[in-house]
Amino acid sequence: MSPPNGLTEAGPDASPLAVLLGTAQDGGYPQAGCEARCCGHASSNEISSLYPSSIALCDPASRSRWIIDCTPAFPSQLSLLDKIFPGNHPGLILSHAHVGHYTGLVNLGNEIMGRRRVPVYVLPRLKAFLQNNEPWKELVDNENIELRSMSAGEPIELDGGVRITPRLVPHRDEHSETACFQADGPTGSLLWLPDIDSWEELSPGIEDLLGEVDRAFLDGTFFGSGELPGRDMSAISHPLILDSIERFSSLGAEVRRKISFIHLNHTNPAIQPGSEESQAIEQAGCSVARQGDRIEL
Ligand SMILES: [Zn+2]
Ligand SMILES: [Zn+2]
Numbered sequence: 001m002s003p004p005n006g007l008t009e010a011g012p013d014a015s016p017l018a019v020l021l022g023t024a025q026d027g028g029y030p031q032a033g034c035e036a037r038c039c040g041h042a043s044s045n046e047i048s049s050l051y052p053s054s055i056a057l058c059d060p061a062s063r064s065r066w067i068i069d070c071t072p073a074f075p076s077q078l079s080l081l082d083k084i085f086p087g088n089h090p091g092l093i094l095s096h097a098h099v100g101h102y103t104g105l106v107n108l109g110n111e112i113m114g115r116r117r118v119p120v121y122v123l124p125r126l127k128a129f130l131q132n133n134e135p136w137k138e139l140v141d142n143e144n145i146e147l148r149s150m151s152a153g154e155p156i157e158l159d160g161g162v163r164i165t166p167r168l169v170p171h172r173d174e175h176s177e178t179a180c181f182q183a184d185g186p187t188g189s190l191l192w193l194p195d196i197d198s199w200e201e202l203s204p205g206i207e208d209l210l211g212e213v214d215r216a217f218l219d220g221t222f223f224g225s226g227e228l229p230g231r232d233m234s235a236i237s238h239p240l241i242l243d244s245i246e247r248f249s250s251l252g253a254e255v256r257r258k259i260s261f262i263h264l265n266h267t268n269p270a271i272q273p274g275s276e277e278s279q280a281i282e283q284a285g286c287s288v289a290r291q292g293d294r295i296e297l
């Protein structure tokens with residue numbers, strides 16, 4: 001069986017591979033209980049289902065797999081990854097303590113998978129949060145998961161020569177700090193940044209980070225204002241895609257081409273490939289990330 005997306009099956013000498021396991025906001029698409037046009041007619045829309053944002057980093061030589069974020073759709077995402085890149089039990093790297101990014105950890109506990117000492121990389125506040133709050137504390141105490149400390153700005157060596165560097169991102173940090181990740185492999189690099197309040201407060205700046213990578217997956221939660229009827233969009237802290245493509249319009253085409261939007265809310269019309277909004281993103285020289293896509297690292 002030939003793998004999707006036209007790439008050849010990854011032999012042991014192939015480059016490490018990143019696999020997009022989800023591109024939606026924390027609630028996925030369609031979102032539970034949504035009867036509005038965005039999800040209510042999902043069956044007639046081009047896209048039928050998307051998982052919350054997550055990406056796997058895979059090494060063909062060792063068959064090791066690392067997944068950034070453990071979403072509520074972890075079971076489906078793991079079986080998607082098994083189809084695209086079968087390998088060892090994956091380790092995890094977590095960005096922050098919002099429900100779409102870590103609550104899939106429950107699957108590792110004794111009631112479900114009963115895994116032993118799954119390595120989970122975390123920044124300090126997230127580590128303390130998981131150690132001190134149930135049901136995560138039980139996963140730590142039972143040694144279903146083994147928390148491994150990361151520090152912002154300090155790279156971690158994964159398998160196959162892939163290095164991952166967490167950086168702090170300004171975001172609503174109620175329970176933990178928030179990280180974005182730069183992944184550098186032998187042949188390629190990427191930035192994974194699903195959640196941010198605004199580009200202005202990021203340091204180093206987004207333009208500097210774009211200069212360091214071949215691909216960048218950036219917060220595209222909402223397309224424009226007015227997307228959430230009855231709610232004040234200015235009170236919701238995410239850069240709008242319209243504002244982001246305006247900001248990035250001053251960059252060269254070769255930089256804009258690196259940018260793909262992820263973490264799309266169910267209300268975001270750009271989630272549908274044929275939509276006007278999706279076309280506007282392409283006209284701006286950027287793209288919307290596609291679940292299942294693969295990138296050589
Ligand atoms: Zn999120
Ligand atoms: Zn909806």
Ligand SMILES: [Zn+2]
Binds near residue numbers: 096171195
């Ligand atoms: Zn968040």
